[in-house]
Amino acid sequence: MKKMLTLVLSVAAVCCMAQQAEVRIDVDGLKSGVALTPVKSPPFYVGNASWLSDKKECYLIVSGGKITKDWTEMEFSFVPENDGTVSLVLRGPWYKPGTEVNNLPVWVAYDDLTAVGAEIKNPGFEEGNPASSGFFDGWGGDPSNMVVGKDDSKSGKNYVKVWHNVPVRQEITVKKGQQVTIKFSIKAIAVE
Ligand SMILES: [Ca+2]
Numbered sequence: 001m002k003k004m005l006t007l008v009l010s011v012a013a014v015c016c017m018a019q020q021a022e023v024r025i026d027v028d029g030l031k032s033g034v035a036l037t038p039v040k041s042p043p044f045y046v047g048n049a050s051w052l053s054d055k056k057e058c059y060l061i062v063s064g065g066k067i068t069k070d071w072t073e074m075e076f077s078f079v080p081e082n083d084g085t086v087s088l089v090l091r092g093p094w095y096k097p098g099t100e101v102n103n104l105p106v107w108v109a110y111d112d113l114t115a116v117g118a119e120i121k122n123p124g125f126e127e128g129n130p131a132s133s134g135f136f137d138g139w140g141g142d143p144s145n146m147v148v149g150k151d152d153s154k155s156g157k158n159y160v161k162v163w164h165n166v167p168v169r170q171e172i173t174v175k176k177g178q179q180v181t182i183k184f185s186i187k188a189i190a191v192e
Pocket residue numbers: 111112124125126153154155156157158159
């Protein structure tokens with residue numbers, strides 16, 4: 001019994017040292033100079049980039065949420081204050097514990113995005129032929145982000161997996177004063 005309790009406690013300790021998988025999505029209007037006003041979107045924190053010295057109102061971060069190994073549908077909103085294009089950047093959480101020099105990977109998967117007030121191309125990662133074009137149509141990213149031909153997709157056979165430093169992105173067009181709501185499915189995944 002004592003041995004079992006010790007085992008349980010040590011498993012619990014390992015479990016709680018790991019970073020909880022979370023949503024982290026950035027909306028980047030720095031290049032186009034589109035200012036982005038956060039809209040309260042619980043359970044997320046939605047806010048401008050306080051660490052930037054210049055144009056922080058043109059960069060929005062969305063973080064938090066309880067992510068599990070099952071697909072969960074979530075959404076957040078913002079209001080663009082100018083016409084233009086902004087980059088939607090799908091990441092995982094920032095995780096740099098203790099004395100680590102570099103940010104560590106916490107992988108999460110996204111599938112089935114939709115937008116109200118803007119358009120997302122290839123929202124389920126099912127269009128085109130990534131084997132010949134190099135990546136999912138309409139999106140930019142690293143080959144390590146691609147999950148192709150998998151039955152555990154939220155929709156179809158494909159989705160993306162990302163972590164903070166290896167994101168997937170798409171340019172979307174926004175209109176002044178037209179609120180944008182981004183909906184998506186996300187799950188935590190264990191990756192090397
Ligand atoms: Ca899909």
